[in-house]
Amino acid sequence: MKWIVLVVILLLVLLLVYKFTLKMKDKVETNKVINMSLQRRKKSQSINKQTCSYCRKKEKKLSFYADEQGRVVGVCKVCQPQAERRALRRL
Secondary structure (H helix, E strand, O other): OHHHHHHHHHHHHHHHHHHHHHHHHHHHHHOOOOOHHHHHHHHHHOOOOEEOOOOOOEEOOOEEEEOOOOOEEEEOOOOHHHHHHOOOEEO
């Protein structure tokens, strides 16, 4: 009789451990889900802003030039004299 009670208790403990591990696994998987409303808010704050190729500041309006190797360079108003001094071609 004692063996039957011990086996039932052992089965109950194993069942509880199994359920607990399933819950923990579900919690880990739900952490991978991103809240889209927060993502949209972040994206709307930096919308239409590009980084200047020289000073790396985010600006709404950049002037684009072609450098000596033919790559496109985006330049803000502050760095525009540097690009003109280097005789870069305006695009």
